Amino acid sequence: MAVPSHLMLKATILFVLIFGVESDIRSIVSDKEALISFKSRISLESPNSLSSWDPNTSPCNWTGVVCNKPGQRVVGLDLSGSGLTGSISPQIGNRSFLRSLQLQNNYFSGELPYEIGNLFRLRVLNVSSNSIEGMLPSNLTQLTELQILDLTENTLTGRIPEEISHLTKLEVLKFGRNRLYGTIPPAISNLSSLTTIIFGTNNLGGMIPSDIGRLQNLKELDLTLNNLSGIVPPSLYNISSLVNLEVASNQLWGEIPGDIGLKLPNLLVFNFCFNMFTGKIPWSLHNLTNIKIIRMASNLLEGTVPPGLGNLPALRMYNIGFNKIVSSGADGLSFITSLTNSTLLNFLAIDGNRLEGVIPESVGNLSKNLFKLYMGGNRIYGDIPTSIGGLSGLTLLNLTDNLISGGIPPEIGRLEELQELSLARNRISGGVPNSLGNLRKLNLIDLSGNSLVGKIPSTFGNFKSLLSMDLSRNRFNGSIPTEIMSLSSLARVLNLSRNYLSGPLPQEVGILKKVVAIDLSDNRLSGNITSSIGSCTSLEELVMARNMLSGPIPTTIADMKGLDTLDLSSNQLSGSIPTEIEDLGALHSLNLSFNNLEGVVPTGGVFKNLSQVHLEGNPELCLHFACINARGRGKVVKVLVITSILVAFVLCVILASLFFVKRSKSRVTKASDTLEGKHQMVSYNDIRLATGNFNPENFVGKGSFGSVYKGYLCQGIAVAVKVLDTQRTSSWKSFLAECEALRNVRHRNLVRLITSCSSLDFKNKEFLGLVYEFLSNGSLDDWIKGRKTHANGNALNVVERLNVAIDIACALDYLHHDCEVPVVHCDLKPSNILLSDDMTAKLGDFGLARMLMETTGDQPSISSNVLKGSIGYIPPEYGWGEKPSKAGDVYSFGIMLLELFTGKDPTHESFSGSLNLTRWVQSAFPSNVEQVLDPELLQLMSSLHSNGEEPLSADIQQGCLTTILGVGLSCAVESRDGRISIRDVLHKLKSARDTLLKLQATMAEHRALATDGR
Incomplete structure (x- = not known):
């Protein structure tokens, strides 16, 4: 019997409805199961954000869950900012209807599950600000409906996949603040819907894709x-x-188009800091009336500040610091007046340029929102205007390294929000106004290197938040205020050195329990060192040299367990050296010279290595082996001493009757004066015995001014003895230059001068010798040329070479910027760079060094017609008669750096005609740098890659090597004005090293994971 059609239709509809309801029930059940699994991965210690997730209720009623229709499917999960801890369950991939997954601002860890690639309907994926690690899931690029992908601020590694171009609907792409490496995929330029790209703070290398201009909808680009x-x-x-x-903060170069403001009329934020851009400040940026941020600091920009700053009412930050921007005349800073129209300005930095002029009174009319003002490192002169007290919102005022004169205006005391006040290294005079004590929020004050007089105000005791105080190199007198020693907040530096302070060291110094460094040297302090000094348990450096301190060294010094440097030299201290000092395990430098100490020198701790200890000028001190039964033999010792003096007197009379030239004698006196109070002189016989009568087996090498021998002083200390060739007319000049240069310098990357000898040999001929610490790993030249290798036969690897370069850059930075009188080395080359046991590089041979006296700019005050330096490393301007300069050292450093990484010295036979080392490297830079790298270095890198590390290391190492060679080229440009400073060099090399070390850590993590089977 046939069923009527209308009954058949009703039955079909009923079946579909029943089946559909059952299907929906199964679907919502599967969603609930996936969410319960997700919750099971959440730590029980997390906030009770998921308390509504009751398995007995519908998930559509749960916190953060969104359903498309009541009782149907879960399409959204938003748990952002819920404080959740745990990992993301792979079951997340079972919610196939999910369109939005937002887990940002939590504490999720572990990897992004591979199953997340199953969410083919997903449009928003935001897991930013968590602790997600590992690589991006390979199937993430299958989520073709994605419009927003935000993984910012995690610890993701690996490359950005080329397949990212499959996400054709993507509008927002954020991978910032991770550990991604490799290049930016060129195919990203095909994502025409992109409005936002955030890749900042990663380890990405290579070049910006050339077709990026195809992204015509792009509004935000952060690299x-x-x-x-x-x-x-x-x-x-x-x-x-x-x-x-x-x-910002890459290695980009070239000129910024002057009309960039016309091409990018919508710009609100322009940030090109910390690169190598040249040319001038783009004039058109000053026509963008809506722009908020202009940052171009730390580049190579030159020229003047273009007009138009008055057109920027919305400007909040203007930073052009550390370039080569110039101005001249008293009104050279008049552009500051234009900025008074920028009523929202909160950050202004023009420091580190070549700006000349007087600070205009209009500076006080700048925005009341201005909280940071950097003007240091220029050629600003005149007084600090009193109007500066009107900048009521200022938290930082930095005017260091200028030519500012006059006094400190009391109006600065009105800046009650000020946290940092830096007026160092100017010509400021007069007393310090008591009104500075009103700056109760101050955490740093630096008034060093001026001509301030009078007493240190007791009102400085109001700085209850102060972390660092530097009042050194002034003319302060009187006693140290106890109020300063009561600043328990001090945690960095207290430097009162090189003043005329007198009186005892206040007992309150013990309150400074957090301070890391105290320097009270070169004053007139007297009395005993208070035992309360031992309460400064965080101290790492204590310097009180060249005062009139007396009494014993307090044993409580042993309570400062972290002490690294202790200098109490040139005082009137008496008694024995406390044996407790042996217990200071961190102590690496101890100077007790030129006191009245007596007794036995301890043998433990720092005293095991006497090269780190200075005890000269304490005639009553003796080594342990020389003091046995000393009391019982006191009379015998006295007789021997008197007899020795008489014999010496007779010999002197005989020698004085001889006819040898007065010139030698006068020169000996001159050399002795040079080192007076600094080193104990040794005799010719001491050096002869130390070197085994100059045994050829102890011969180390020959330099331009003499020969170097290895030797051992009487204490068994290994030393390097430089014997100058007195037949050369320039040997005396070299000897004195080296003594003068090294007399007041001290740095871990400078070869330490132990003592010197200016005497007569056994043939009554003039003898000049310098005794240095011995560095067992030879010269850098030995390593570059293969004469020296590691025990396994390997040459220096990338990181070791970079460490050497950074060490020498540190040394030059110290000589150029941190010495009382700047020093230029004039002969920087690999043979003058020595390596210690732990491969620390140290700069030596100061025979050509020159001190830059206080003249204009970088120019030294000396003049010479003699070419200074070694062929290949001499900067071009020296050949034109220019005087030695810091820029000259930078050129030599650049050549050395290129040689270190290419293995070719600048006088290599392959360089002829117009071809030299710099042009050869330039020809392969930046895309083919492997063509000029040292073959030994390439072989080491290749062996790493063959061990399976290539996927992680190739691009990063390539990018770092490009950076390093780029630094070398930036140093070795022919124009001295076109070279970067050694401080910029140091910043860029350290940045490259940080990247390489992060790479090593990442590879170690991956090897550990592989070992664990994960």
């Missing part, structure tokens, strides 16, 4: 803090929709 190099693609400047453009 800061990576290792990108090359020229910014011109097409980038054609994306007229750009609002934020940030490429």
Whole structure:
């Protein structure tokens, strides 16, 4: 019997409805199971954010869960900012209807589950600000519906996949603040819907994709803090929709188009800091009336500040610091007046340039929102205007390293929000106004290197939040205020050195339990060192040299377990050396010279290595083996001493009757004066015995001014003895230059001068010798040329070479910027760089060194017609008669750096005609640097890659090597004004090393995971 059609239709509809309801029930059940599994991975210690997730209720009623229709499917999960801890369950991939997954601002760890690639309907994925690690899931690029992908601020590693271009609907792409490496995939330029790219703070290298200009909808591009190099693609400047453009802290160069403001009319944020851009400040940026941030600090920009700053009412930050911007005349800073129209300005930095002029009174009319003002490192002169007291919101005022004169205006005391006051190294005079005591929020004050007089105000005791105080190199007198010693907040530095302070060391010094360094040297302090000093348990450096302190060394010094440096030299201390000092395990430098100490020198701790200890000038001190039964033989010792004096007197009379030239005698006196109070002189016979009568087996090498021998002083200390060739007319000049240069310098990366000898040999001929610490790993030249290798036969690897370069840059930075009188080395080359047991590089041979007296700029005060330096390393301007300069040392450093990484010295036979080391490297830079790298270095890198490390290391090492060679080229440019400073060199090399060390740590993590089977 046939069923009527209308009954058949009703039955079908009923079946579909029943089946559909049952299907929906099964679907919501599966969603609930996936969410319960997700919850099971959440730590029980997390806040009770998921208390509503009751298995007996519908998930559509749970916190953070969104369903498309009541009782149907879960399409959204938003648990952002819920404080959740744990890992993300792989079951998340079972919610196939999910369109939005937002887990940002939590504490999720572990990896992103691979199953997340199953969410093919997903449009928003935001897991930013967590602790997600590992690599991106390979199937993440299958989520073709994604519009927002935000993984910012995690610890993700690996590369950005080329397949990212499959996400054609992507609008927001954020991978910032992770550990991603490799290059930016060129295919990213095909994602025409992109409005936001945030890749900042990773380890990305290579160049910015040349076709990036195709992203005509792009509004925000952030590539800061990576290792990108090359020229910014011109097409980038054609994306007229750009609002934020940030490429700071890379190795990008080239000129910024002057009309960039016309091409990018919507710009609000422009950040090109910490690169190598040249040319001038783009004039058109000053026509963008809506722009908020202009940052171009730490580049190579030159010229003047273009007009138009008065057109920027919305400007909040203007930072052009550390370039080569110039101005002249008293009104050279008049552009500051234009900025008074920028009523929202909160950050202004023009420091580290070549700006000349007087600070205008209008500075006080700048925005009341201004909280940081950097003007240091220029050629600013005149007084500090009293109007500066009107900047009521200021938290930082930095005017260091200028030519400012006059007094400190009392109006600065009105800046009650001020946290940092830096007026160091100017010509400021007069007393310090008591009103500075009103700055109760101050955490740093630096008034060093001026001509301030009078007493240190007791009102400084109001600085209850102070972390660091430097009042050194002034003319303060009177006693040290107890109020300063009561500043328990001090945690960094208290430096009162090189003043005229007198009286005892206040007992309150023991209150400074947090301070890391105290320097009270070169004053007129007297009395005993208070035992309360031992309460400064955080001290790492204590310097009280060249005072009139007396009495014993307090045994409580042993309570400062972290002490690294202790200098009590040139005082009137008496008694024995406390044996408790042996217990200071961190102590690496001890100077007790030129006191009245007596008794036995301890033998433990720092005293095991006497090269780290200075005890000269304490005639009553004796080594342990020389003091046995000393009391019982006192009379015998006295007889021997008197007899020795008489014999010496007779010999002197005989020698004085001889006819040898007065010239030798006068020169000996001159050399002795040079080192007076600094080193104990040794005799020719001491050196002869130390070197085994100059045994050829102890011969180390020959330099331009003499020969070097290895030897051992009587205490068994290994030393290097430089014997100058007195037949050379310049040997005396070299000897005195080296003594003068090294007399007041002390740095871990400078070869330490132990003592000197200016005497007569056994043939009554003039003898000049310098005794240095011995560095067992030879010279850098030995390593570059293969004469020295590691025990396994390997040459220096990338990190070791970079460490050497950083060590020498540190030494030059100290000589150029941190010495009382700047020193230029004049002969920087690999043979003058020595390596210690732990491969620390130290700069030696100061025979050509020159001291830069206080003249204009970087120019030294001496003049000479003699070319200073070694062929190949001499900067071009020296050949034109210019005087030695810091820039000259930078050139030599650049050549050394290129030689270190290419293995070719600048006089290599392959360089002829116009071809030299710099041009050869330039020819392969930046895309083919492997063509010029040292073959030994390439072989080491290749062996690493063959061990399976290549996927992690190739691009990063390539980017770092490009950076390093780029630094060398920036140093070795022919124009002295075109070279970067050694401080910039140091910053860039340290950044490259940090990247390499992060790479090593990442590879170690991956090897550990592989070992664990994960």
